[in-house]
Amino acid sequence: MSGLETFRKETRAWLEKNCPAEMRKPMQSEEEICWGGRDWKFHSNAQRVWLERMADKGWTVPEWPKEYCGGGLSREEAKILQNEMRSLGCRSPLDSFGIWMLGPALLKYGNEEQKREYLPQIAQGKIRWCQGYSEPNAGSDLASLQTKAEDKGDYFLVNGQKIWTSYADKADWIFCLVRTDFSAPKHEGISFLLFDMKSPGVSTKAIPLISGKSPFCETFFTDVKVTKKNLVGTLNKGWDIAKYLLTHERTMIGGMGLRAAGRPVSQIAVDMVGLDEKGMLSDPVLRGKIAEVSIDEMAFVFALERAGDLAKAGQGNPAFSSVLKYYGSELNKRRYELLMAAGGGDALEWEGARSKEGALSRAWLRTKANSIEGGTSEVQLNIVAKRILGLPNA
Ligand SMILES: Cc1cc2nc3c(=O)[nH]c(=O)nc-3n(C[C@H](O)[C@H](O)[C@H](O)COP(=O)(O)OP(=O)(O)OC[C@H]3O[C@@H](n4cnc5c(N)ncnc54)[C@H](O)[C@@H]3O)c2cc1C
Numbered sequence: 001m002s003g004l005e006t007f008r009k010e011t012r013a014w015l016e017k018n019c020p021a022e023m024r025k026p027m028q029s030e031e032e033i034c035w036g037g038r039d040w041k042f043h044s045n046a047q048r049v050w051l052e053r054m055a056d057k058g059w060t061v062p063e064w065p066k067e068y069c070g071g072g073l074s075r076e077e078a079k080i081l082q083n084e085m086r087s088l089g090c091r092s093p094l095d096s097f098g099i100w101m102l103g104p105a106l107l108k109y110g111n112e113e114q115k116r117e118y119l120p121q122i123a124q125g126k127i128r129w130c131q132g133y134s135e136p137n138a139g140s141d142l143a144s145l146q147t148k149a150e151d152k153g154d155y156f157l158v159n160g161q162k163i164w165t166s167y168a169d170k171a172d173w174i175f176c177l178v179r180t181d182f183s184a185p186k187h188e189g190i191s192f193l194l195f196d197m198k199s200p201g202v203s204t205k206a207i208p209l210i211s212g213k214s215p216f217c218e219t220f221f222t223d224v225k226v227t228k229k230n231l232v233g234t235l236n237k238g239w240d241i242a243k244y245l246l247t248h249e250r251t252m253i254g255g256m257g258l259r260a261a262g263r264p265v266s267q268i269a270v271d272m273v274g275l276d277e278k279g280m281l282s283d284p285v286l287r288g289k290i291a292e293v294s295i296d297e298m299a300f301v302f303a304l305e306r307a308g309d310l311a312k313a314g315q316g317n318p319a320f321s322s323v324l325k326y327y328g329s330e331l332n333k334r335r336y337e338l339l340m341a342a343g344g345g346d347a348l349e350w351e352g353a354r355s356k357e358g359a360l361s362r363a364w365l366r367t368k369a370n371s372i373e374g375g376t377s378e379v380q381l382n383i384v385a386k387r388i389l390g391l392p393n394a
Helices: 003-018 045-057 075-088 097-109 112-123 238-261 265-273 284-312 320-348 360-367 377-388
Strands: 129-132 148-151 155-162 173-179 190-196 202-207 216-227
Touching: 003 045, 003 075, 075 284, 097 112, 097 129, 097 173, 097 190, 097 238, 148 173, 155 173, 155 190, 173 238, 190 216, 190 238, 238 284, 238 320, 265 284, 265 320, 284 320, 320 360, 320 377
Parallel strands: 129 173
Antiparallel strands: 148 155, 155 216, 173 190, 202 216
């Protein structure tokens, strides 16, 4: 038996033994996600146990080095772990901006002290991070940001405002883009800082959403002191880190639909619409559309995997994350349009769950944001046109 086959068998056995039954059921809503953090209240004992067991093995971040509490797995092993988790229906033990975005950026740009300080806390779900990028006049044109950090000797003094900061009111720390040189061209005066959201001078204000929830905030900084130890990378070179982090964010958002998908669309639709006398989904038009989405989802899984392999081998084009972001977001929207069509009146239910998937209407509305967050679809198409197809500016 090959080494990888042995790894698969052992992994499966470990998951079967250690993943609590409750953590193998599809989530009913976003509320069941485990985000971790200083003040995290576990929804159940099973959620706590599952996080602790996976974190002990380093499997919340399977490919990170062991010295930072990662699993130290090879790409092939990590894929096996992912596939085995998927086939057993295991939930993700921990979702976090630290894992998806900041961690990869620190692994590349952080100094040793920063890696030792922050990466283990991310891997174990001890600190919850938020992302301070967008500002009222700097969204798609992010490099126009105006939040300023003045050099005060051994610290920076930060003043300004961020907007659309997801979970800022629940986060412990923020990774934040600030302007440290106002005289330089806009991309060259930006730095990348980390600071505690409990620092004096930080405040947040929730922004309600159409889905009835309010994960967003406006975030204000008034004379916030940030020690220089928390500057990541080189002063005024934060744009490189910002872009690198965005490639991870975009790949993550592209795959968001697949991760959250749970059961295949076809199975959900069978529950909702029923089968005809030939054992086929009784609505032929819906059947055709579901086949299309299912095939596209399968192709997208392979595209994601290929992009990951190329990136790991150092052969990826960073702009490909825009392809994944664009396609994955649009695909997720199509998936939920179909589920809404299949569900009919029941799908409009706002609270509770008439389907096994929970309140569909909220999930459907949430997909509308996929093509905005992390950079809009239009902006991704611009990047693809310029950086992949090599087309001239419009
Ligand atoms: C669910 C969600 C979560 C988010 N979380 C965070 C977060 O945690 N932290 C954070 O910092 N930000 C966050 N954001 C903000 C997000 O990054 C911005 O909304 C996004 O970058 C777009 O910026 P904007 O809203 O200012 O829109 P604008 O930039 O004002 O764009 C308005 C419209 O103009 C179009 N447009 C703009 N420029 C161009 C162009 N050059 N070519 C073609 N079309 C263009 C856009 O596509 C869009 O349709 C979040 C957003 C959402 C929806």
